[in-house]
Amino acid sequence: MLYSEKVMDHFAHPRNVGELPDANAVGTVGNPKCGDIMQMMLKIENDVIVDVKFKTFGCGAAIATSSMATELVKGATIQEALALTNKAVMEALDGLPAVKVHCSVLAEQAIRAAISDYYRRQGIDPVPIVGELEDHDEEVPED
Amino acid sequence: MEKRRIYADNAATTKLGDAAFEAMLPWLREDYGNPSSVYEAARVSRRAIEAARADMAAALGAKPNEIYFTSGGTEGDNWAIKGVAASAKGKKHIIISAIEHHAVSESAHALERYGFEVTELGVDKYGLVSPDDLRSAIRDDTCLVSIMLANNEIGTIEPIKELAAVAHERGVLFHTDAVQAVGHIPIDVKELGVDMLSLSAHKFHGPKGCGAFYLRTGLRIVNLIDGGGHERGRRSGTENVASICGMTAALKQQTEGMEERNKRLSALRDRLYSQILELPYSQPTGHPTDRLPSCVSVVINGIEGEGMILGLDELGIQASSGSACTSGSLDPSHVLLAIGLKHEIAHGSLRITFGEDATEEDIDYIANSVKQVVGRLRAMSPVWDSINNKPLKFKA
Numbered sequence: 001m002l003y004s005e006k007v008m009d010h011f012a013h014p015r016n017v018g019e020l021p022d023a024n025a026v027g028t029v030g031n032p033k034c035g036d037i038m039q040m041m042l043k044i045e046n047d048v049i050v051d052v053k054f055k056t057f058g059c060g061a062a063i064a065t066s067s068m069a070t071e072l073v074k075g076a077t078i079q080e081a082l083a084l085t086n087k088a089v090m091e092a093l094d095g096l097p098a099v100k101v102h103c104s105v106l107a108e109q110a111i112r113a114a115i116s117d118y119y120r121r122q123g124i125d126p127v128p129i130v131g132e133l134e135d136h137d138e139e140v141p142e143d
Numbered sequence: 144m145e146k147r148r149i150y151a152d153n154a155a156t157t158k159l160g161d162a163a164f165e166a167m168l169p170w171l172r173e174d175y176g177n178p179s180s181v182y183e184a185a186r187v188s189r190r191a192i193e194a195a196r197a198d199m200a201a202a203l204g205a206k207p208n209e210i211y212f213t214s215g216g217t218e219g220d221n222w223a224i225k226g227v228a229a230s231a232k233g234k235k236h237i238i239i240s241a242i243e244h245h246a247v248s249e250s251a252h253a254l255e256r257y258g259f260e261v262t263e264l265g266v267d268k269y270g271l272v273s274p275d276d277l278r279s280a281i282r283d284d285t286c287l288v289s290i291m292l293a294n295n296e297i298g299t300i301e302p303i304k305e306l307a308a309v310a311h312e313r314g315v316l317f318h319t320d321a322v323q324a325v326g327h328i329p330i331d332v333k334e335l336g337v338d339m340l341s342l343s344a345h346k347f348h349g350p351k352g353c354g355a356f357y358l359r360t361g362l363r364i365v366n367l368i369d370g371g372g373h374e375r376g377r378r379s380g381t382e383n384v385a386s387i388c389g390m391t392a393a394l395k396q397q398t399e400g401m402e403e404r405n406k407r408l409s410a411l412r413d414r415l416y417s418q419i420l421e422l423p424y425s426q427p428t429g430h431p432t433d434r435l436p437s438c439v440s441v442v443i444n445g446i447e448g449e450g451m452i453l454g455l456d457e458l459g460i461q462a463s464s465g466s467a468c469t470s471g472s473l474d475p476s477h478v479l480l481a482i483g484l485k486h487e488i489a490h491g492s493l494r495i496t497f498g499e500d501a502t503e504e505d506i507d508y509i510a511n512s513v514k515q516v517v518g519r520l521r522a523m524s525p526v527w528d529s530i531n532n533k534p535l536k537f538k539a
Contacts, residue, residue, distance in 0.1 A: 033485075059449035
């Protein structure tokens with residue numbers, strides 16, 4: 001399996017990794033059974049994503065797509081962030097192996113999940129704005 | 144720590160050994176005649192093949208006429224299973240273990256479309272197959288039992304002698320995939336009591352694309368590869384002279400001083416285990432003592448195997464993992480699931496199979512690198528609590 005240099009760079013030197021204590025939008029997607037979990041933490045002010053951090057459990061592609069997604073949404077408006085597609089994340093990374101495309105989908109979904117959380121915290125139903133999220137966590141294992 | 148380059152994926156393949164390389168050269172550009180031809184330039188290669196056959200037989204405790212040269216372990220496994228099945232006269236049941244290499248399990252399951260039934264014996268938490276389980280699984284229509292000698296992922300060595308004896312109690316043939324074992328631990332086919340054994344040269348410093356198949360005297364199974372009648376009519380195809388000579392030279396070199404070497408390798412293995420297992424929430428996989436001498440396999444909570452492999456690669460170490468992400472599917476390896484690990488634990492698998500030339504300094508470098516990479520990945524893992532150094536319960 002061949003990763004692009006950009007994927008390897010973002011795996012080795014992930015951008016915006018860590019915690020964001022004053023985040024007002026947190027989304028977590030994936031599940032440990034499948035081997036990928038992404039958590040996006042956003043700080044949104046006046047509809048603009050002023051800061052972002054992520055944490056990811058997963059393969060090299062999962063870490064790289066999370067990192068790239070944070071770069072693409074940092075400083076963006078909510079509308080711009082909602083327009084981010086997995087394809088755009090992949091292109092920004094100079095492509096992904098076919099078996100890793102799902103990682104980019106997860107990155108897109110993590111951003112959307114965080115924005116949904118932002119609306120929910122304000123008592124706004126996110127579904128008309130963000131849409132339904134793909135269900136990645138129907139199999140949360142009991143411990 | 145100063146960066147080193149350490150190849151630690153010898154269960155995947157090995158470097159061609161010096162003796163093997165030298166033994167191969169004459170047959171590539173000097174005495175390249177077809178061993179089936181009658182002139183002297185060809186007869187030398189025929190003699191070389193027969194000498195190699197005698198060497199291979201000696202290394203396995205077999206007779207030369209029980210050895211057939213093949214293209215590798217996968218061919219031997221296919222031949223044993225499909226050859227026995229095609230010779231089985233109505234017996235349509237095959238028993239394998241749940242931790243076989245795909246060359247065995249896929250060969251067996253491929254026969255289901257011809258009406259065969261396959262039983263996969265489960266294993267205990269160490270990966271051991273129980274002779275009692277085998278005894279209960281054998282039916283009147285069982286034609287073959289195929290159980291590996293040593294597992295490629297977790298390094299466990301199976302009780303083949305006992306298992307073969309159980310099969311023979313009921314008159315059932317026994318094949319073992321010994322790909323990971325030959326050249327690494329002593330093998331004697333008569334002592335083991337197996338009817339067939341498959342091996343692969345590149346796992347013990349021989350060339351890729353070459354192997355051998357042991358077929359006990361008196362046993363006839365249907366050919367897998369028909370053609371010009373090479374290998375006494377059992378396996379056609381012009382002999383891969385250079386590779387055959389390279390394979391037996393490599394095996395001879397591996398067999399010399401094996402006992403001494405294995406004592407040293409086992410000590411290095413245990414040193415590596417003890418250092419890696421200092422990581423909280425890590426555990427060994429495979430049998431603690433009945434295991435290959437240079438195989439360390441573990442699972443580490445809170446991280447995913449492929450990230451670990453890439454991280455180790457950056458530090459100059461090549462290793463492998465049975466995580467889903469390295470297999471290209473959503474499931475971790477069937478071996479890790481068969482020993483009872485949960486999916487989320489199995490994703491953190493790491494296998495280190497260091498070489499015969501490894502030093503204590505190499506081992507310490509590997510251990511420190513694993514700790515460094517695990518630390519980095521755990522720090523960015525949403526299922527790891529870095530402050531209290533323990534796994535977090537996952538909430539979606």
